[in-house]
Amino acid sequence: MTAREILGVEMNATDEQVRAAYLDKVKEHPPDRSPDEFERIRDAYDTLRDPRRRMNDILLSRRPVPSFTELFAGLEPERRFVGPNPWLEVLKGK
Amino acid sequence: MLPKWLKAKTAPELPDFAALAAAIRGLIAGGKYKTALDQAKDIHKAHGTPASESLLLDAYAARIKSLVEGGLNVEATALANLVRERYPAAADRLATLTADNLARSGKIDELLAPLNDPALSPERLAIIERAIQERVTDPGQIASCPALPAEHPLRQAAGALQRAFAAVTAGPVTDEILALPEVSRRSPLAPWKMLVGALAAMYRRDAQTSRRYLAAIPPGSAPARLIPVIEAIDGDGTPGAPLTAAGNELLSQVQGDADVLKQKAQELDEALDDGYDDGPIVHAVRDLVSECHRTAPFHLEKVKQYAFIRARVEKTDIKRVNAAIGGPPSQDAAFHSMLARRFELDDQPGEAAAAWHDFREKAVEEGWFPAEGPEVAAIYMQIAGLLGKMAHWELKEFNVAIKSKPGVPRDAAALYERATALDPHPAVFVQWLEWAKKRKGSTAENVAARWRQTRPADIEPLLFLIATFEKRNAFPTALRYLAEAEQIDSVNPEVRKARLRLTNANFFKQVQQRPVPAVAARTLAAIAEMPHTRQGDRPAFVEALHYILAKGKKDLDEARSRRAEIESLLGSEAAAALLIYVVASACKCDGSEWSHFPNTNRGALPAILARVAALARDLELAVAVPYAWVREAGEQFPKIPHTLAIPQLRELGECARAHHIDEFVYNISAEGLTRGINTEAEFLLLRAHALLVRSHDRAMMCALTAAGIARRRQELDLAARAVDFLDERFKEEINKLEPAQIDLVLKTEKEETKFPLPGRGPAYPELRGQLCDCPSCRKARGEKVSPLDQEEELEEEDPFDGLPPAFADLFMATMMEGMARNESPAQTMARMEREMGQFLPPARRGKKRR
Numbered sequence: 056m057t058a059r060e061i062l063g064v065e066m067n068a069t070d071e072q073v074r075a076a077y078l079d080k081v082k083e084h085p086p087d088r089s090p091d092e093f094e095r096i097r098d099a100y101d102t103l104r105d106p107r108r109r110m111n112d113i114l115l116s117r118r119p120v121p122s123f124t125e126l127f128a129g130l131e132p133e134r135r136f137v138g139p140n141p142w143l144e145v146l147k148g149k
Numbered sequence: 150m151l152p153k154w155l156k157a158k159t160a161p162e163l164p165d166f167a168a169l170a171a172a173i174r175g176l177i178a179g180g181k182y183k184t185a186l187d188q189a190k191d192i193h194k195a196h197g198t199p200a201s202e203s204l205l206l207d208a209y210a211a212r213i214k215s216l217v218e219g220g221l222n223v224e225a226t227a228l229a230n231l232v233r234e235r236y237p238a239a240a241d242r243l244a245t246l247t248a249d250n251l252a253r254s255g256k257i258d259e260l261l262a263p264l265n266d267p268a269l270s271p272e273r274l275a276i277i278e279r280a281i282q283e284r285v286t287d288p289g290q291i292a293s294c295p296a297l298p299a300e301h302p303l304r305q306a307a308g309a310l311q312r313a314f315a316a317v318t319a320g321p322v323t324d325e326i327l328a329l330p331e332v333s334r335r336s337p338l339a340p341w342k343m344l345v346g347a348l349a350a351m352y353r354r355d356a357q358t359s360r361r362y363l364a365a366i367p368p369g370s371a372p373a374r375l376i377p378v379i380e381a382i383d384g385d386g387t388p389g390a391p392l393t394a395a396g397n398e399l400l401s402q403v404q405g406d407a408d409v410l411k412q413k414a415q416e417l418d419e420a421l422d423d424g425y426d427d428g429p430i431v432h433a434v435r436d437l438v439s440e441c442h443r444t445a446p447f448h449l450e451k452v453k454q455y456a457f458i459r460a461r462v463e464k465t466d467i468k469r470v471n472a473a474i475g476g477p478p479s480q481d482a483a484f485h486s487m488l489a490r491r492f493e494l495d496d497q498p499g500e501a502a503a504a505w506h507d508f509r510e511k512a513v514e515e516g517w518f519p520a521e522g523p524e525v526a527a528i529y530m531q532i533a534g535l536l537g538k539m540a541h542w543e544l545k546e547f548n549v550a551i552k553s554k555p556g557v558p559r560d561a562a563a564l565y566e567r568a569t570a571l572d573p574h575p576a577v578f579v580q581w582l583e584w585a586k587k588r589k590g591s592t593a594e595n596v597a598a599r600w601r602q603t604r605p606a607d608i609e610p611l612l613f614l615i616a617t618f619e620k621r622n623a624f625p626t627a628l629r630y631l632a633e634a635e636q637i638d639s640v641n642p643e644v645r646k647a648r649l650r651l652t653n654a655n656f657f658k659q660v661q662q663r664p665v666p667a668v669a670a671r672t673l674a675a676i677a678e679m680p681h682t683r684q685g686d687r688p689a690f691v692e693a694l695h696y697i698l699a700k701g702k703k704d705l706d707e708a709r710s711r712r713a714e715i716e717s718l719l720g721s722e723a724a725a726a727l728l729i730y731v732v733a734s735a736c737k738c739d740g741s742e743w744s745h746f747p748n749t750n751r752g753a754l755p756a757i758l759a760r761v762a763a764l765a766r767d768l769e770l771a772v773a774v775p776y777a778w779v780r781e782a783g784e785q786f787p788k789i790p791h792t793l794a795i796p797q798l799r800e801l802g803e804c805a806r807a808h809h810i811d812e813f814v815y816n817i818s819a820e821g822l823t824r825g826i827n828t829e830a831e832f833l834l835l836r837a838h839a840l841l842v843r844s845h846d847r848a849m850m851c852a853l854t855a856a857g858i859a860r861r862r863q864e865l866d867l868a869a870r871a872v873d874f875l876d877e878r879f880k881e882e883i884n885k886l887e888p889a890q891i892d893l894v895l896k897t898e899k900e901e902t903k904f905p906l907p908g909r910g911p912a913y914p915e916l917r918g919q920l921c922d923c924p925s926c927r928k929a930r931g932e933k934v935s936p937l938d939q940e941e942e943l944e945e946e947d948p949f950d951g952l953p954p955a956f957a958d959l960f961m962a963t964m965m966e967g968m969a970r971n972e973s974p975a976q977t978m979a980r981m982e983r984e985m986g987q988f989l990p991p992a993r994r995g996k997k998r999r
Contacts, residue, residue: 067483107524119486130407145396
C-alpha cells in the first residue's frame, strides 16, 4: 500500500488534510494498542510530510491504475436520492 | 330492525340491557359496524335510556371511524353532522373523529382553522395536534394552508420541514439544513424533524445516528410509517416487516445493486487482458460506464479516466473508447500522473515523459505545489531518467510533443540543471552524477565540480573525483582531492581507506619505473609513517614494499634484510614468499621467483594462505595467489581438521572459489558446517558454490536452505546473496520451504562430508514436490516403464565403469571445472596434462596425450 492509501488521502491532499487524516488514523490505531499499525501510519505520514518523498510516492507508484475489478471490489451500492415524492407515497399508505 | 330473538320478547319482558350492550360491543369489535349501528338504534328505540343512547353513540363513532378509514370521507362527514344535529351533547365525542376525517380527506383548512381562535380549549387543541401528528402525511399541506396566517409558527415549521425533507431526499445536505430551529420539541410536527435527521444519517451511512433518530419518532405518528423502509435500507436490505407496495418500490429505488457493476468491471478487465480486438473492449467499456452511471455515479469520472488511460496505453482505438464513455474524461493533474506512470510501467518512456510534463503543468495550476520547488525538481529528474531510456526516434517524437510548451527543458542535462537549481539537494546531485557517469568525456567531472560549487561541504563529489583519477592512475590529482576531502571529514571511513589505498597505488606506479625514482622512497616513507600501517600484519606489508623497492634498486643486501624481517614478522618463510608474490603482482613486477611454495611444513599452507589473503583484502589489493598454492592448500586441508578459525575458513573459501577448485570449496564448507549454528547459512551457501557445476539441483537446494536460515536469523545480506545465487526456477520456491524441510536439508548436508561424484548425492526432489523421472523410480512407484526407457537407463549407467574411481572422479572434476571457466575441451585437456602431468609416468605422458 502506498502512503496515501494508508492514510486514505487523495493525491492532491493539502498538508492540513494529510495531518487531519493522520490524527484520525492514530485515534483508530493508538500506539499502545496496535504498535505495528501505528508504525505504518507514522511512516506514511512522514512520507507525505516531506515534499520530495510525497512526490516520489506519486512518481514511483507501483500500481497507478488498478483493474476495474479492484476499483469496485469493496464497493457498497450507493443509496440513490429519489426526491421527496416516493417517500411521501409511502406515508400516504399506498 | 330487531333480531328475531329480541322481537319475540315484547316490552314488558325486555331482555337484560347489559347482555344487549355486550352483544353490540362484540359486533363493533368484530368489525361489523353497520350491523352494530342498526341494532343499537333498535335497542335505543326500545329502551330510550341514557345508557342506550351512549351505546348508540358508540356504534355511530365506530361506524364513522370505519368510513374514515375506508376513505369514504364524504359519507363519514355527513354521518358525523347528522349525529351532531341529533345528539348535540355528543359534539365533543365526535371531535376526534372529525379531526381525523378532515386530515385524512385533505381538508387541512378546516382542520387548522380553529387554531386561529384564541379561546380554543386545550382539549380541542390537543385533538387537532394529535390529528396533525398522526394523519398529516405531507408538511407541505400545512405550509401552504391559507387558513393560518403565513407567520403562524405551525406554518413556519411546516415550511422549514417541507424544504428540509425535499433537500434530504434529493442529495447530500449540510448540518445547517438539518438544524430546523423552527420546529420545537413540543410541536406536532416534531416527528418530522426526527424523520429528516434519520434520512440524512441513512444517506451518510451512519446507521447508529439513523437508529437514534428513528427511536425518537412516536410509533403512532405519520412519519413512523417510514421506519421499516429506513431500517431495511440501513440493514441488509431485507425489511423486518412486510412493506406496502409503495414501500417495496421505494426500497428498490433507493438501494443500489453493485453486483451487476462488478460483473461489468470484470468483463472489461477480461476484454482488456485479451486485448487483440478493439470491439469487445469498446463494448465492455460502454456497458460498464452505463452501469456505473446508474449504480455508482460518484465513480463515473474515475471509470472514464481509467478506461481512457488503459485504452491509450494499450493502443485501443481511442476515438471509439471516447465515444463509448461519452466524451473524453476530465484531464486533471491526477489523471496525467496516472497516465504518465502507466506509460512508464508499459515501457513507453516518450509518452510517459510528455505526460509528466502535462502533470506538472496541471498540478501547479490546481495548486498541488508551487511552480518552483522540490516537487517540480523531482518531476524533472523523473523525465530526465526517462529520456535516457528513449530511442533516437522516440526522442524526436518527444521533442515534437513538447514543442508547444515554452521554457520546458528538453534534454536530460538541462533537466538536471533545472532540477538542481530548484532543489539543490544531495539526492538530486547523486542522480545527476549517476546519469553523467554513463556519458563520455568529462561530463561526470563537470557535474561533480558543479556539485562542489553548490554544496562545498559535501564529500560525495570529492570521493567521486578521487575514484575517477585513481582509475586513470592520476594519483597526484587524486591525492590532491583526497587532501580536500580530509579537510571536510577526516574521519570518514572511505576517506581514511582512500589515503592508504591511493598512497600504495602511487608507490606501485613509481616502483615500476626504471630507474626507480627517488620519490618512490619518499612515498614509501609516507606509507610507513601512517598510523594505519602499524596495525595487524600491515608492518609485514610495509616491509614487503621495502623489499620490492630494494629489488628495484638492485640493492640485494637491503632486499635480503627486508625479507628476513618479513619472515620474522609473519613467522614463516612460506608466508613471506606468498606476501612478496602478492605485493610484486600489485606492483606489476615479475613474481615468478616467489610463486613456488617451500617444500617444508606444507600442513601450514592453508593457514598461511588465509593469513596473506586476509591481509591483501584488508589493503584492497587484488589477491593473486598462485593456483598451485591454492591447489596444494586444498590437498593439505583435509589433513588438518578443526585447526582453522572461521575467518580463516572464509578466506580459504574465497581463494578456492576464485580458482574454481570445487572439491576444496566443498571441504571448507564441510568443515564450516561443523562450527555451530552461527555460520551454518554461510557455509551452506559456500557448499552451493562448490556443487553448482557437479550437482545443480542440490546446489540450488543448499542455497535455498541457506537463504531460509539467513532469513530466520535476520542476516539479510547473506539471505540476499543466497537468493541471488538461485536460478529463476528455484527463486519461485523461496517462500515454500518449510522450517522442517530446512532442518532436513541442513542435517543431510552436515552428514555429507565427502565431495560427491558427478550427479551423486542428495538432490531433494521430494522437498520440491517433484518425483524422480528415472525408469527405476517410476517402476518403484508402480508406473509403466517401457523397455526402451530401461535400455536408456542402462546406457546412462556410469560411463567410467571399469576405470579406477579416483581417476574417473578427477577426470570429471577437471572437465566440469573447464566448463565453469568457459574453456574449450581442448583447453581443458591441455590444462589437465599440465596439472596432472607430474603424477603420470614419464613414458606414458607424451604418448597418451597425443
